[in-house]
Amino acid sequence: MERFALVFKGEVEAALALKSEAKPMRIIYSTPVQKLVDEHVLIKRFIALIPTIVESIDLETEESRNLMAMGIDMIRSYADRFHHAKEEDILFKYTDESAEIINVMYEDHKNARAHVRAMIKGVEERNNEVVAEHLTAYGKLLTEHITKEDDILYPYIDRGLSGEQIRELVRKFKEADDALAIDAEKYERWIEGIENTRG
DSSP: OHHHHHHHHHHHHHHHHHHHHSOOOOOOOOHHHHHHHHHHHHHHHHHHHHHHHHHHOOTTSHHHHHHHHHHHHIIIIIIIIIIIHHHHHTGGGGSOTTSHHHHHHHHHHHHHHHHHHHHHHHHHTTOHHHHHHHHHHHHHHHHHHHHHIIIIIHHHHHHTOOHHHHHHHHHHHHHHHHHHOOOHHHHHHHHHHHHHHTO
8 A cells, every 4th residue: 555655646647658658458347436437437528528618608698607507516416426425435435545545536526626616606706717717627637536546546446345345335336326316317418418519
C-alpha cells in the first residue's frame, strides 16, 4: 500500500503516458467494479456535451435555465448520490482509506460538489460566466477523476478483493441502488436528446 501511494503521488502521469504508448490492454473488472465503470460511461457522455452546453448558456432564457437545472440534477442525483456514494460508503471501505489515492478521490468528490454549489448560485443569479466557468471546471475534474479510477484505483482495489467480498459488494450495491430508486434511464434519455439535437 505504501509503495502504491508513492507511485500515485509521483508517477501517475508517467504511468498513464506509458499506458497510452503501449498496446492497449483490456482491463477485466469484477462484477461490482464493472458496474461502477459502466456508470462512468453516462457521466462521460454528459461531460462530452459540456462545451456545447457552455456555448449555448443564456440564463435569461427559460430554456437555458431548464437545461442547467436538469444538468445539475443529473450531476447531483446520478453522478453523486447514485455513483459516488457507492464508492465512498461501500467500495472504499474494502481498502486502506488512509491511502493517498483514496484521499485524492475524496478531495475530487468534495471539489466536484463545490463546483455544483457554485453552478446553482450562478443559475440563481443568472450569471452565465460563473456557470460556464464551474461547469467547465467540473468536466475537467471528472474527466481526470474517472481516468484515475478506471485505470489505476479500481484495478488496484479489485486485485485485493476475495470472492466473498465481491459477492458482498454485488449485494450492497444492489441494496444501495434499490434504496435510492434513481431513474438512471431518465438521464440517459435526456443526454441522448442533447446528443441528437446539439451533439
